[in-house]
Amino acid sequence: MNHRGAASVRSVFVLACCSLAACGSGPVGTGSSGAAAIYAVVPSRISDADYRLKMTTCHVEMDVNPAIGARVSALRIGGTDVIKPYGCATGAYDGTAACNNSGSTFWTSPQNAWPSGSWPPVTSVDGAAYTPSISGAHLVLRGSENAALGASVDKDFSADDKTCSIALRYTIKASKPIAAAPWEITRVPRGGIAFFPEGERARLAAGPLSPYTTTTTTTTLSVIWVNDSTKAAPVPAGGAKLIADGAGGWLAYALHDVLFIKRFVDVPAASFAPKEGDIEIYPGSDYLELEVQGAYTQLNGGDSIPWTVQWRAVAIPSTVSVTAGSATLLAFAQQQAGM
Numbered sequence: 001m002n003h004r005g006a007a008s009v010r011s012v013f014v015l016a017c018c019s020l021a022a023c024g025s026g027p028v029g030t031g032s033s034g035a036a037a038i039y040a041v042v043p044s045r046i047s048d049a050d051y052r053l054k055m056t057t058c059h060v061e062m063d064v065n066p067a068i069g070a071r072v073s074a075l076r077i078g079g080t081d082v083i084k085p086y087g088c089a090t091g092a093y094d095g096t097a098a099c100n101n102s103g104s105t106f107w108t109s110p111q112n113a114w115p116s117g118s119w120p121p122v123t124s125v126d127g128a129a130y131t132p133s134i135s136g137a138h139l140v141l142r143g144s145e146n147a148a149l150g151a152s153v154d155k156d157f158s159a160d161d162k163t164c165s166i167a168l169r170y171t172i173k174a175s176k177p178i179a180a181a182p183w184e185i186t187r188v189p190r191g192g193i194a195f196f197p198e199g200e201r202a203r204l205a206a207g208p209l210s211p212y213t214t215t216t217t218t219t220t221l222s223v224i225w226v227n228d229s230t231k232a233a234p235v236p237a238g239g240a241k242l243i244a245d246g247a248g249g250w251l252a253y254a255l256h257d258v259l260f261i262k263r264f265v266d267v268p269a270a271s272f273a274p275k276e277g278d279i280e281i282y283p284g285s286d287y288l289e290l291e292v293q294g295a296y297t298q299l300n301g302g303d304s305i306p307w308t309v310q311w312r313a314v315a316i317p318s319t320v321s322v323t324a325g326s327a328t329l330l331a332f333a334q335q336q337a338g339m
Contacts, residue, residue, distance in 0.1 A: 039162035040137035051132060051139050053157060058164040060313050062157070065103075070130035070141035070155045072104035072168075072186075075260075077313045082260050084187040084287045100127070101284055104186035106153060106170050109273040109293050113180065115148035119239075122146050125153050150176040150301075166311040174299035181273040182294040182307035186262070187287040192255030193324050194226040194290060195333070196279055199245035200269050207243070208236035208283060216325045221247065226281055227324040233283040241282035241289070245269045250337040251279050253290055254322050254329060261336050263310040264292050271295040312336055 039057075046052045046063070050073065054061040063074040065086060073086035086103035105126050108114070114122055121127070123146075130141040138158045145152040156169040170182050198204065198215065204224065206213040212233055214225045224244060249266035252259060267278040273296040280291040294307040314336060320328045 039160050041159040041161055042137055043134050043139040043157070045134075051134075053139065053159040053166060055159055055161040055164060057161045058314075060159075060164065060166075062159070062166055062311075064132075064139060064141070064157060066130045066132040066141055068103075068129075069105055069125065069127040070132070070143065071127075072157075074103070075311070075313060077258055077315065080256075080258055081189065082255075082258060082313045084189055101287060102187050104184065106155065107183045107185060108149065108151060108153075108172055109181040109183040109276050109296070112274075113149075113178075115146070122149050125149070125151075130155065145173075145175055147175070150174060150178045151180065164312055164314060167308055168311065169306060169308045171307070172299075172305040174301055174303050176301045177299065179296060179298045180305065181276065181296040182305060183273075183276075184262075184264075184292050184309050186290045187284070188253055188260065188290055189255060190228055190231045190283070190286060190288055192228055192253050192288075193322065193329075194228070194251070194253045194281055194288065195223055195324070195330070196244070196251045197247040198222040198224045199247040199266075199278075203243075203245035203269055203277060205243045205277075207240040209233055209242045209281060213242065214324060216330075218330075223330060225324040228283070228288060229324075235283060235285050239282070241280055241291075243275075243277040244279045245272075245277055246279040246292075248337070250333070251290055251292055252333040252337070253288070254316060254333075257316045257322070259312075259314050259316050259329075259333060259336060260290075261312050261314075261333060262290065262292055263312075263337055264308070265294065267293065267295050 041053050041055055043051050043053050049065050049067050051064045052061055059078045061076050062072060065071055065073040075082040083104055084102045107121050124144045130143045133140050138156050141155040143153040152173050154171045159166045172180055209226050212227050216223050250261060250263050252261045276293055278293050282289040297305050320332050322329060
């Protein structure tokens with residue numbers, strides 16, 4: 001964002017966390033042979049506003065509100081909130097900070113290419129109503145065009161109860177020549193530990209999270225750890241944040257006994273949007289933003305960029321030490337990332 005005590009779920013670990021063999025890196029919605037899987041989750045409409053993808057075996061459910069930018073308004077495992085739930089007093093997007101800084105959303109990058117030049121986000125992308133439909137096991141949400149930005153965004157969400165994964169597919173559709181990168185922004189409750197494999201060391205700008213950032217090195221990779229367990233990092237003036245080059249295409253967040261992990265196609269540093277990285281972390285007042293970006297691409301009118309992020313939320317076994325630099329936590333995250 002370059003912009004301004006739950007009950008333990010370890011008791012459901014056996015069901016919520018699939019084994020390494022079951023949680024491979026194959027595409028969501030397909031079996032190991034590539035044939036259509038029988039574990040696809042059919043989305044359901046649960047209210048006038050919300051849709052839900054519910055994985056009964058994994059005890060994970062995700063809610064989406066098309067009326068507020070097709071935002072992921074909740075993600076829960078065993079009743080525990082993984083992301084900061086959306087909670088506008090009116091139940092509708094009004095662009096205020098309190099209303100905006102929750103759930104998981106999507107923007108185009110870089111920020112300085114927005115019509116506003118900085119803030120707020122483009123309403124048609126971030127907060128205006130999308131048109132929802134259910135197509136088989138997919139919740140499809142179509143956004144409206146912003147002529148000044150020169151683009152619209154579509155979203156396609158699906159889940160698989162065998163891999164315990166959710167696939168969030170975003171498509172930027174250009175209506176005129178533009179250059180853009182896809183950008184997913186997920187707000188999670190503060191108090192946890194974010195970590196990811198590091199790419200080019202020179203690309204790391206830890207910003208306001210510098211005092212809480214450490215690096216550990218194994219025989220195969222360096223790992224950046226951001227320890228927010230004390231929630232001590234202040235909200236930075238001017239929207240400064242950690243910007244980094246990740247390696248391996250994953251970003252993890254451990255909070256108490258739950259691991260939330262994002263998987264995405266790793267982006268070479270040469271393909272970052274200007275002044276951006278493929279992993280960014282911003283400390284808000286009561287949330288952290290876990291941000292990932294795709295490749296910066298030049299499009300002509302009529303071109304599109306499809307981009308997919310996979311999510312997994314699982315209970316952390318009691319044998320794993322949930323501390324910054326923990327070898328057992330890193331090994332568990334690598335397993336869940338399909339490494």
